[in-house]
Amino acid sequence: QKEVEQNSGPLSVPEGAIASLNCTYSDRGSQSFFWYRQYSGKSPELIMSIYSNGDKEDGRFTAQLNKASQYVSLLIRDSQPSDSATYLCAVTGGGSYIPTFGRGTSLIVHP
């Protein structure tokens, strides 16, 4: 059984700070990794995908993957109150292309 673990939070950061969200996974065969953002009462929205070790940057977002340590993280630079949401980590691989989701980390960015 694949497991994807996230700290449920909430993670509270001041506006303008860097928010760091972490995710660990149990299956060493995992190949693809995704971050979704979910605002309260809304559906998840894909914000980042990462397929190889290292960093991937997209605007204020950076995804970091370390397969040896089985973790993937999401950094949000210059955090804004509009970034306040739940961030879901999802993982595929190990013989399946169906993503397994973590329970999400709640992020609160306060002015």
Added chain:
Amino acid sequence: ETGVTQSPTHLIKTRGQQVTLRCSSQSGHNTVSWYQQALGQGPQFIFQYYREEENGRGNFPPRFSGLQFPNYSSELNVNALELDDSALYLCASSLAGLKSGEQYFGPGTRLTVT
């Protein structure tokens, strides 16, 4: 490009009844997945359809069933509703294979079972 749509947005049913939820996939996507999301939890995978065939199933009982149509739209049927079935039901479309983790979600159907 048309996004993923779901209907209805909200539904109230009584225990023991049956429900059908509908989903239209994003243009160009041939794979549809259904998820159940309880409050404070991540989406739980129900099943996935690819080219009208069930392509994977999560840990849900047989009273959860589905269909995919030639235009890639899909239905989720739940029989003999239980109180614990109350949740947000999400449909997501994607391409098949390596890109299937890049899921595009519809707005969801909020099901309440009383």
